[in-house]
Amino acid sequence: MTVTRARLSKALRCYLVTDPGVESVERTVEICRQSIDGGVTAIQLRAKGWPDRRALEAALALRALCAKAGVLFLVNDRVDLALASDADGVHLGVEDLPVEVARRLLGEEAIIGYSPEGERDRAEALRHGADYLGVGPVYATATKADAGPALGVERFTEIVRSVDVPVIGIGGLKPDNARAVRDAGAAGFAVVSAIFYADDPAAAARAFNEVWQ
Amino acid sequence: MSAVPRLHLVGPLGITRPVDYLGIATRAAAGGCDAIHLRVREMAGGDLLRLARSLQRELDAHPDVMLIINDRVDVALLCNADGVQLGERSFDVDDARRLTGDRLLIGRSIHDVDGARRAAEVGADYLLAGHIYDTPSKEGQPGRGLEWLAEVAGAVEIPVIAIGGITIDRLPDVLAAGAHGVALGRELLESADPYATSQRLRQTIDREVRP
Numbered sequence: 534m535t536v537t538r539a540r541l542s543k544a545l546r547c548y549l550v551t552d553p554g555v556e557s558v559e560r561t562v563e564i565c566r567q568s569i570d571g572g573v574t575a576i577q578l579r580a581k582g583w584p585d586r587r588a589l590e591a592a593l594a595l596r597a598l599c600a601k602a603g604v605l606f607l608v609n610d611r612v613d614l615a616l617a618s619d620a621d622g623v624h625l626g627v628e629d630l631p632v633e634v635a636r637r638l639l640g641e642e643a644i645i646g647y648s649p650e651g652e653r654d655r656a657e658a659l660r661h662g663a664d665y666l667g668v669g670p671v672y673a674t675a676t677k678a679d680a681g682p683a684l685g686v687e688r689f690t691e692i693v694r695s696v697d698v699p700v701i702g703i704g705g706l707k708p709d710n711a712r713a714v715r716d717a718g719a720a721g722f723a724v725v726s727a728i729f730y731a732d733d734p735a736a737a738a739r740a741f742n743e744v745w746q
Numbered sequence: 747m748s749a750v751p752r753l754h755l756v757g758p759l760g761i762t763r764p765v766d767y768l769g770i771a772t773r774a775a776a777g778g779c780d781a782i783h784l785r786v787r788e789m790a791g792g793d794l795l796r797l798a799r800s801l802q803r804e805l806d807a808h809p810d811v812m813l814i815i816n817d818r819v820d821v822a823l824l825c826n827a828d829g830v831q832l833g834e835r836s837f838d839v840d841d842a843r844r845l846t847g848d849r850l851l852i853g854r855s856i857h858d859v860d861g862a863r864r865a866a867e868v869g870a871d872y873l874l875a876g877h878i879y880d881t882p883s884k885e886g887q888p889g890r891g892l893e894w895l896a897e898v899a900g901a902v903e904i905p906v907i908a909i910g911g912i913t914i915d916r917l918p919d920v921l922a923a924g925a926h927g928v929a930l931g932r933e934l935l936e937s938a939d940p941y942a943t944s945q946r947l948r949q950t951i952d953r954e955v956r957p
């Protein structure tokens with residue numbers, strides 16, 4: 534465990550989600566390494582569709598990389614993968630294992646993030662102990678075809694103000710529109726393509742961080 | 747650790763709706779299957795856990811029947827399964843063991859003798875070895891045969907469960923080659939009467955395997 538809950542808000546500032554479409558473990562780790570150089574503060578490994586063996590290989594490499602850099606390391610969906618790689622926690626969605634069930638295996642210390650769908654789902658996740666929320670799409674996005682219509686900054690701001698855990702904004706974020714997410718009171722922002730597929734991930738991460746200052 | 751089961755049902759393999767599998771599995775368990783596997787591809791964790799728990803409830807009436815979850819160690823632990831089945835693309839046996847301790851039986855699917863030896867060395871509780879006979883699910887890949895099965899069984903100390911094209915008629919030969927037990931998929935899933943078929947398989951095993 535490299536990141537405690539007390540430091541969670543800070544660790545969520547610049548949050549990179551990996552894309553399983555890049556199938557090479559080596560390439561994935563290299564992009565993450567460069568992104569950390571540029572100031573990424575959290576990494577979530579998404580390995581959906583990957584063989585478990587490859588996912589674990591990537592998780593162990595990212596675990597080591599993040600621990601060294603003091604970066605939060607989370608695993609998407611798979612609690613067993615998080616446990617096997619000693620990740621800081623998991624990020625769950627509506628279709629994944631329920632938050633309280635995941636907590637049973639992960640323990641009190643682990644960080645559990647959740648991407649709610651709608652108000653009731655959000656309230657339930659918080660009641661069951663989600664440590665932070667990923668809320669979006671703030672803007673329209675092509676990365677997740679199933680993400681639904683954009684919330685818009687106004688609605689996003691309302692949601693951030695209505696909960697008492699850190700919120701990260703996700704969906705269609707670029708350096709030039711990320712400031713609105715900060716101004717909404719979010720702890721941070723999550724991106725996939727804007728950093729993961731940038732020609733220079735370090736420079737892309739830096740550009741986001743400058744906006745956030 | 748409980749003894750390794752001898753008659754495994756592996757499903758649903760996509761040929762039935764998951765919900766239908768509950769019924770087949772329950773009838774197979776009543777007939778004498780002592781291990782029910784849950785192997786589904788690409789099912790979200792929440793759905794898989796619900797399905798596993800439903801299956802576990804159905805199997806409540808048969809406390810000696812083990813529930814074995816494919817791949818997902820987290821789901822296996824959360825539904826209080828008896829085991830987890832790993833393959834070549836899954837976690838390694840030793841990685842899984844760190845999460846399960848002795849709570850779960852760990853089975854490893856193997857397709858060659860070297861793989862069998864390695865799995866045994868890193869602590870698998872049993873092997874699922876196949877496919878033994880030609881089977882429609884492995885079209886174009888001939889069965890590895892009884893000699894191969896005997897070689898695998900001779901190479902390791904842990905129980906070997908034979909899979910692939912197993913039928914009642916073939917069962918005595920498979921057991922004679924050194925298999926501890928057998929696993930059936932389609933052969934049982936497509937049976938008109940999974941209860942009766944399991945019962946006949948069970949009787950043959952009990953007859954062939956002297957205690």
